[in-house]
Amino acid sequence: MWPGAPTPLGARHRVGPDGTAGTNFALWAGGAEAVELCLFDDQGRETRCPLTELTHEIWHGFVPGVAPGQRYGYRVHGRWDPWTGARWNPEKLLLDPYARAVDGDFAALPPEVYGHARDWPEQHVADTVRDERDSAPYVPKGVVVHDDAAEDEWLDDRRPKTPWADSVIYELHVKGFTKLHPGIPEELRGTYAGLAHPAAVEHLVGLGVTAVELLPVHQFAHEDHLLRRGLRNYWGYNSIGYFAPHAGYAATGTTGQQVGEFRRMVRALHDAGIEVVLDVVYNHTAEADERGPMLSLRGIDNRGYYRLQQDARRYADYTGCGNTLHVVQPHVLRLITDSLRYWVTEMGVDGFRFDLAAALARSMHDVDMLSPFLAVIAQDPVLRRVKLIAEPWDVGSGGYQVGAFPPLWTEWNDRYRNAVRDFWRGSLPDVRDLGYRLSGSSDLYAWGGRRPYASVNFVTAHDGFTLRDLVSYERKHNEANGEGNRDGGDDNRSWNCGTEGATTDPDILALRRRQLRNLLTTLLLSTGVPMLVAGDEMGRTQGGNNNAYCQDSPVSWVDWSLLDEPGWRELYALTSRLIALRHTHPVLRRRAFFSGRAHSADGLRDLAWFTARGEEMTEQDWYAPAATLGMYLSGRDIPGRDALGAPVVDDSFLAVLHAADRACSFVLPGPPWASSYEVVVDTSLEEQGAVPEVAYAAGEAVTVPARTVLLLRVR
The missing domain is CATH 2.60.40.1180 (Golgi alpha-mannosidase II)
Structure with missing residues (x-):
């Protein structure tokens, strides 16, 4: 072990001072007493290498001979005192927060991957008892990757750079969009390579969308309560690796190959004139609350990475997912911004949609539009030039912030969704709100130099009913999720046209298709940036499930056979025609508010x-x-x-x-x-x-x- 360098963070393969090739490892672990780098061979045998150099709370070292493809993790030593928020446990192998690739999946979460004695008989204090079992055999490992993709690799890339006012966004799931596509080779379905395939790109080009918004592609884990029910996290809003493309979507391999496969997907979409926007989840991680697994940040420095309550054993939860990242901390802010810049400069993406963005904008407790996170984004020479979309709320007090984000930002406009749904189901008390929504929501966004395209208009999103289900169901039908139909929202603002769910009545079916045409036409004629959800243009249904986050199955996958059915192919044709009309006529995509x-x-x-x-x-x-x-x-x-x-x-x-x-x-x-x-x-x-x-x-x-x-x- 050589001293190495404290920057950059993560594992970076390079040539040492004497010409020796190896890898530099650097990990921020502010309160730790010691850090061990753990290297794993192909048989899973572990070699531990103490990192003895400490510079500004960063533990680092250079290991000669370590090449790309090497699997690794960390063990971090320190006090175990949950009552003060200290949860170090060197028996748990931890994923590098800066790992650029991850090999393996969280297919199970046995007791060994928890830092506390999960099977302790007194459950109310179980999280205070340290578990001494080794977690290494049960958790994925980080992978050293080739650092041959510098920023200049993308200089010859034809980035579309579509102006905001001209944008039409298409929200899709990498796996769900490609899994059943008959024109994609079977071995590529459900992968980045499948989305890059000409058959997938052809549909997007034919539709006329200018950007795809990918549901989370950061490495994520599955929740224990889902695994115990035989389900998996499908949407991916449970991140654990902010630099690593999710290994489950790779067709070419998971020991670094997923990085190149993702880049080739981005290039293929760029060549077709389509931007790539990532849905990112920096507000919380997959480690959940104090009863959750110890996978990465919790074991590196629990108090340094997470917001804790006054009772430091507990987590402050503004996300509804058990924990909230403490973005005010400089090293946490650095982790997020380093990740964002990496995806732009080295992975080629064109923008981000921030899940529960209000949680990122909290300073001490309250949402603050002058918060460190928003200030850093505004002055960053890379990030201020890409598309920035906020989901402008979280679940904490004062978290609803629609219309409050500063210039540079656009926002999901749920008031648009509600007004349009209510109008077409006949539930609007008057048309005042509808007038604002159709004309760009000037009541929300006409301040601070913001423009109509600050409003991302949508009628449906991944969360909730599909468009077809919106006109087919008045109640959610989430029984398949295994939670007694208690999960998912109840305020759907839907109308079933007279019959709940599937029917053979030709009059009801015709009315439902007409309502779909009305909703899509309204969306694509409205001022602002329209967002469609994959499959809505061809009548995709989830059988009334309005919370299909755990349905990695045909329930969620796009059914391409619908394009062969009368009624649905005409709906696709209308959607494509409306988008073309929008592209042709600037009056439908104004860059300034109406006077x-x-x-x-x-x-x-x-x-x-x-x-x-x-x-x-x-x-x-x-x-x-x-x-x-x-x-x-x-x-x-x-x-x-x-x-x-x-x-x-x-x-x-x-x-x-x-x-x-x-x-x-x-x-x-x-x-x-x-x-x-x-x-x-x-x-x-x-x-x-x-x-x-x-x-x-x-x-x-x-x-x-x-x-x-x-x-x-x-x-």
């Missing part, structure tokens, strides 16, 4: 709202119950300039949203709004190619079928 003021002598405004009578809405109309709303979008004087520096001019559109169960007569606004109109989209029709090419005169009353969106182009 509502007249920009010309004729009194034409950039945004106007109409009743079914063809009259502009008054204040009284906004406060009255209404099932019909007309939204006029003017293509004149759109903020910004085109590529030649000329003012942007586009077509104008009138969108009529009618949620009632009976047809209505809608009077088309007359001059100066239009002289005539032509229908572009009519969601009452299954096949949009059947939309008649008819011009309607301004002032004419048109019949809008029940539960329909009409999009009319102004002539």
